[in-house]
Amino acid sequence: MIRRFSDWLDARTDYRRFLAHLRGRTLPTGPSWWFTSASCLFWLLVVQVFTGLLLMTTYSPSTTSAWASVHYIEQSPAGAFVRGVHYFAAHAFIILFAVHLVRVLVTGAFRAPRELIWLTGLLLMPLLLAWAVTGNPLCASQKGMAQIEVEGNIAGSTPVVGPALRHLLVGGDEVGHLTLTRLYFLHVALIPLLALGLLALHLSQVYRHGLTPAGGNAGRSTPYWPYQTARNAAVVAAVLGGIALLAWRYGAPLDAPADPDLAQTPRPEWYFRCLFELRRYFTGDWEFVATSLLPAAVLTFFVSLPWLDRRLAPRAGLALRALIVAGAGAGFAWLTWSSFHRDWNDDQYQLAQAEAADLADRARALADEQQVPPQGAAWLLRQDPKTRGPWLFARHCAGCHSHADAQGQGILAAEPSAPNLSGFGTAEWIEGLLDPESIAGPRYFGHTKFAEGDMASHVRQLFADAADAEALRGKLRLAAQALAAEAERPGLGAAGAQDETAIAEGRALITGELGCTDCHKFHDNGELGSAPDLTGYGSYAWLTEMIGNPQGERFYPGDHNDRMPAFAKDPHQPQRNLLSPQEIDLVVRWLRGEWYEPFPPFPAPTDARGASVPRQVAGR
Amino acid sequence: MNRRDLLKWVSGLLGTASALLMGVPGIAYVLADVFRRRPSQATVQRVARLSDLKPGRPVQVGVVGSRRDAWTVYPDEVIGHVWLVRRDTDPASDAAADKQPTVAAFTSVCPHLGCTIGLDATGRRFVCPCHRAEFALDGQRVGNGNHAPRAMDGLECRLVRDDDADDWWVEIAYEKFERGLTRKVRRA
Structure with a gap:
């Protein structure tokens, strides 16, 4: 049956003769490990097409969906592996391309009549780099989008055609939806078509002119199959094994989703680091020398090599080619190393890299937990108190307030002139405030007018009047616990029934013996007007109101306020408010430690009444 | 034929x-x-209160506006960042006119290739993290071998009085400019 079908097929296609011809091919100079680079490139291309087609079944190009779809791919182990293979094979492809180029140069395989093989191969080089460049930003990560932004601007600074070229690539004035659609079009349609066309010409010419140039010790002629094939298979298997190992072990990186609101420090991939470094030496009007003239000159030189070589004596030709390989290799290595070396010694760059890595981890954790909203993955980070809280605090609050722990880690105020808000609303923080040693210190009322105010003097007076300072401290600790319970901070509420009684005692002390309600209001005791309301002290509502308008009735009315500005005084005129309700919400939740953590930092959070607090409070 | x-x-x-x-x-x-080409207009907006700016200490503020990305319109988004530098001319002088504070506004988009310009470690100089172009606080390029083809792009900026709050606000007109050119050309 099979025999009859193959006979039928052969009668129509003559395929047996073709196969016999392939089997009968010989290598005039015998098999060699050197010759494996070509077949390795071919099979890597097959792997790239295969994994690329698989990724295409899931990927969705648009600024709102690209990162999310890539993260979706990463969520399944097989997806992460396939993407990892695609990523590492792309890098391997570029390395092997260079190896293949060196091999062809050294063996002089570009000589007549093989010029077209050489030329099509050379044209594949810029195409290959464009293939990689259009692939890297497709995940719409912070790094990828910043790269394409800069690359688009480099294209845009080409004389005459630059602006139109940039416009075509970016698909408008700014990097956005159309940029991704166009990169995708280039990456999966136009460049592959061009590459396949060139490759077809390349291979048909190889087929026509023989696998390797004749000459040399022609006596060692050996059949290709299976002597060379086995060597090829060994190298391909080794390279694929390495790629698979990297893909399995590390996977392809996925940076945080791009957000135009966040600053970026883009760097090109390693294979462009030499051009990036070269550019340092050409500034101003000379910049095009590094970005276009030199690469074009190198390509032109390589293109003319078959004709140049013909005019040289064989030994001079060999010397020239050896010089090219050594010079280009050394130049590439030196420039690349200089560029990386500079970044390793750049503290600001290293810091930015570390922050970008943290942001990427955070984005993936949030996307794992909450999935991606319709506004896109960047939205996850914008709505995340842990990410935006410190960012907003640093911009709007850190002029006066610090937010740093005892070791000084955190956000430090430019000119500290207000309390350190790290741990605000916790029992520890309140206890420190009620300590005569520290109330007028830098962590609390130092640098404010309250350092000499009624609160500080009242605390000092309490200690001056107390017969037993330790007993007073115990009472103040109870009061601090009662106040901390008002905040209802997630995960920080005191645990256990024992504290239930402590809180009740603390409440009694606040309204009674400690005399807090002489100035402060606390639930049904005391009056508003001279000192902040202790009801709900440090709670979400309390903080939101306080930040909105510290001169409000519940806080520091009139000249009781020191210097704190009102960040959202009038809800009816949002244009005049320094912070929007959403921004205040993010700062408040960050101050209160209300955010989603993949692994809870505290053992089983419980609230003041000892009941388990659902962890989702933070992940809202 | x-x-x-x-x-x-x-x-x-x-x-x-x-x-x-x-x-x-x-x-x-x-x-x-x-x-x-879509008619592009400058986004005029109050971005900061004068009292929040300290002389000689640049502050970066976001500009919120509507951003159009091909077929999507984002009504309320940060569309760009602006560096504000307050200068109180000649603090030694007694003349009232010299006490008048001025504020200069620069877009944080680098005129070279469009990276986001930041502050260096001392806070006295702007620096672009991509190719290390440095600018003084008045936006002018600093040093030889600067990659920026022109100074930082200044934005129209004025101080407006808010009588209700008894305060001055900094109002800027945010625009975008072509990169890589020696002249400052508004992006159409």
């Missing part, structure tokens, strides 16, 4: 016409985006 030549000529003509019929709309379609 014989019959054979006529047929050659007709074939050529029809072939060219067919190619043009598909080719011209194709090229027009691809180029449509290049020539599609």
Whole structure:
């Protein structure tokens, strides 16, 4: 049956003769490990097409969906592996391309009549780099989008055609939806078509002119199959094994989703680091020398090599080619190393890299937990108190307030002139405030007018009047616990029934013996007007109101306020408010430690009444 | 003209016409985006209170506006960042006019390749993290071998009085400019 079908097929296609011809091919100079680079490139291309087609079944190009779809791919182990293979094979492809180029140069395989093989191969080089460049930003990560932004601007600074070229690539004035659609079009349609066309010409010419140039010790002629094939298979298997190992072990990186609101420090991939470094030496009007003239000159030189070589004596030709390989290799290595070396010694760059890595981890954790909203993955980070809280605090609050722990880690105020808000609303923080040693210190009322105010003097007076300072401290600790319970901070509420009684005692002390309600209001005791309301002290509502308008009735009315500005005084005129309700919400939740953590930092959070607090409070 | 030549000529003509019929709309379609120009207007906005700015200490603020990305419009987004530098001219002088504070506003988009300009470690100089272009606090380029083709792009900026709150606000007109040019050209 099979025999009859193959006979039928052969009668129509003559395929047996073709196969016999392939089997009968010989290598005039015998098999060699050197010759494996070509077949390795071919099979890597097959792997790239295969994994690329698989990724295409899931990927969705648009600024709102690209990162999310890539993260979706990463969520399944097989997806992460396939993407990892695609990523590492792309890098391997570029390395092997260079190896293949060196091999062809050294063996002089570009000589007549093989010029077209050489030329099509050379044209594949810029195409290959464009293939990689259009692939890297497709995940719409912070790094990828910043790269394409800069690359688009480099294209845009080409004389005459630059602006139109940039416009075509970016698909408008700014990097956005159309940029991704166009990169995708280039990456999966136009460049592959061009590459396949060139490759077809390349291979048909190889087929026509023989696998390797004749000459040399022609006596060692050996059949290709299976002597060379086995060597090829060994190298391909080794390279694929390495790629698979990297893909399995590390996977392809996925940076945080791009957000135009966040600053970026883009760097090109390693294979462009030499051009990036070269550019340092050409500034101003000379910049095009590094970005276009030199690469074009190198390509032109390589293109003319078959004709140049013909005019040289064989030994001079060999010397020239050896010089090219050594010079280009050394130049590439030196420039690349200089560029990386500079970044390793750049503290600001290293810091930015570390922050970008943290942001990427955070984005993936949030996307794992909450999935991606319709506004896109960047939205996850914008709505995340842990990410935006410190960012907003640093911009709007850190002029006066610090937010740093005892070791000084955190956000430090430019000119500290207000309390350190790290741990605000916790029992520890309140206890420190009620300590005569520290109330007028830098962590609390130092640098404010309250350092000499009624609160500080009242605390000092309490200690001056107390017969037993330790007993007073115990009472103040109870009061601090009662106040901390008002905040209802997630995960920080005191645990256990024992504290239930402590809180009740603390409440009694606040309204009674400690005399807090002489100035402060606390639930049904005391009056508003001279000192902040202790009801709900440090709670979400309390903080939101306080930040909105510290001169409000519940806080520091009139000249009781020191210097704190009102960040959202009038809800009816949002244009005049320094912070929007959403921004205040993010700062408040960050101050209160209300955010989603993949692994809870505290053992089983419980609230003041000892009941388990659902962890989702933070992940809202 | 014989019959054979006529047929050659007709074939050529029809072939060219067919190619043009598909080719011209194709090229027009691809180029449509290049020539599609939307009237762009500066986003005028109050971005900071004067009292929050300290002389000689640059502050970066976001500009919120509507951003259009091809077929999507984001009504309320940070569309750019602006560096504000307050200068109190001649603090030694007693003349009231000299006490008048001025604020300069610069877009944080680097005129070289569009990276976001930041502050260096001392806070006294702007620096672009991509190719290390440095600028003084007045936006002028600093040092030899600077990659920036021009100074930082200044934005129109004025101080407006808010009588209700008894405060001055900094109002800027946010615009975007072409990168990589020695002249400052507004992006259409």
